[in-house]
Amino acid sequence: MPAVGDVVERGAPARIGRLRRWTRTLRVAWWLGWQVESNWTDPLRFFTYAVARPLGGALILYFMYRVVAGVGRGAAVGFFVIGAAFWPLVVGGMFGMVLGVIGDREHWRTLRYIYTAPISWRAYLIGRALAQQTSSLAAVPITLVFGIFVLQIPISPGTVRPALLTAALALGIVSAIAMGTLVVSAALSISGEAWRMPEAIGAALYLLCGVIFPVQVLPGALRTASEAFPFTWWLEAVRRALLGPGGVRSFPAIGDGAVLARLALLAAAWSVAAILVFGFAERRARRLGILDRESAF
């Protein structure tokens, strides 16, 4: 567990390379975020908290399927379970970063101290996002195991493709951080509704990105919009990596390589956009003096 003093050692900053300082800030921010996220209760309650929502979400979809189809098994159930299990990673990445700004600004009132500390604020925010994603990640295997053994979704060693899964997961985490950075950029400009904005964006992405239904069901304009988000391709890649060729697909006509390539391209594009927009929003907030503006929520 790193100590606070690890962030910048006295007399040492000159010797510490920029990258090393950046990763150290990231590590400490991750630790801080993890403490904020988890130390409010004992491990058992935290575990229950972490798995209750994704499991509940998966079961809602399962019962919706069952009341219409009349049976509890089918390829669609695998589609739902994977969406419910992995989507919290996106929400966690986005919320973790936004809470790193809004929570520090409005709740803990520490933003001005963190911002003026000799650390990279970007590294700090990414660390906070990764902490939230870590707690979301804990629920993934539980939800999948529940799906396999209770809901009998067709995941087996024969259907899993580890290389595709690893690549997709890495790109998904990058995409979530990029989206979080964009949301943070917007949060820097508003105060009163900053708490609710990430929820609004999360709900819109939930609809657009094929989390719980194949995007082919969406009307034309929404379907086109959904293809511009990396999460649509990320979920498609994760489903292909876990369910194999028998699973329900959002883009049945597109091959696995093309899905991964589009995900990588979009992750890179959104990351670049996030860096540019965040830089602009940060400079603007400083110029207007609103970086640490509180809304007295």
Next chain:
Amino acid sequence: MSAGPARAEPVAPRAGDPQAARGFRRALRATLGRSYPRIIGSNRDKSWLFYDTVLPLLGTVSFVYVYKTFGAPERFLAYVIMGGATTAFWMNVMWSMAAQFYWDKQAGNLELYMVAPCGLLPILLGMSLGGLVATTLRAVVIVAAGSLLFGVSYAGGQIPALLLVFAVAMVALYGLGITFASVFLMWGREAWHMANTFMEPVFLLSGFYFPVRALGFWVGLGASLIPLTLALDAMRRLLFPGAHPALLPLAAEVGILAALAVGFAIAAWVSLRKMEMLARREARLSLRF
């Protein structure tokens, strides 16, 4: 810490008892005063139109598309739209009733409530009244917009019964909200996380997006402790007569809802007194983090 000064309770005045009448008037004014910012104040900022109607509608539309994927009959789309509207009530109860004192601790309002001469119950009743009126307005918008968007129609022959079910369910629901608020009074950061935990699991158990009977009779009956379970089931039966697989006969559902309303009202009153005392004794009232 001592239990503090005696408080005026919002009891009905006895004939010829001016002190009780004064206490009742004070409680009534406190109730109306606390409901004011929720009914009038919150509508001044028009952003609610987006955050309180479009936002729940987005989630609802996602679930509508799940049913559309299966080619489900129209009434299932209506189930989801009704469930989406009900989500607004549940979120209001969890975030703006149960967890409200947590926010009030952060903002420094809780101390003001504690020293006010009306007691906490009228404050909570005011929050309930304001929350109920404001959320009903939002729920109507969600149902109207969702139904228009997906061309869903309802059987409108039993509106009085529908309103009765809704009214009884809301009394029970906000009674539950006040009970939760008293429990949450003890908590610091846990309040936020616990309110979060009570989302999807409750949507599941109460059958927000499918008939609760699908969970099985006994699980459905157990979930009926959450007033929205039977309220949704009864309202769906009234709006889709003959098609909806109801959990219980209508009279039984209304009877249980009425019993829950009385039970939660009593539980709220008892729990609030007990938890307030406990929170004072353990110095939790100013525990912000």
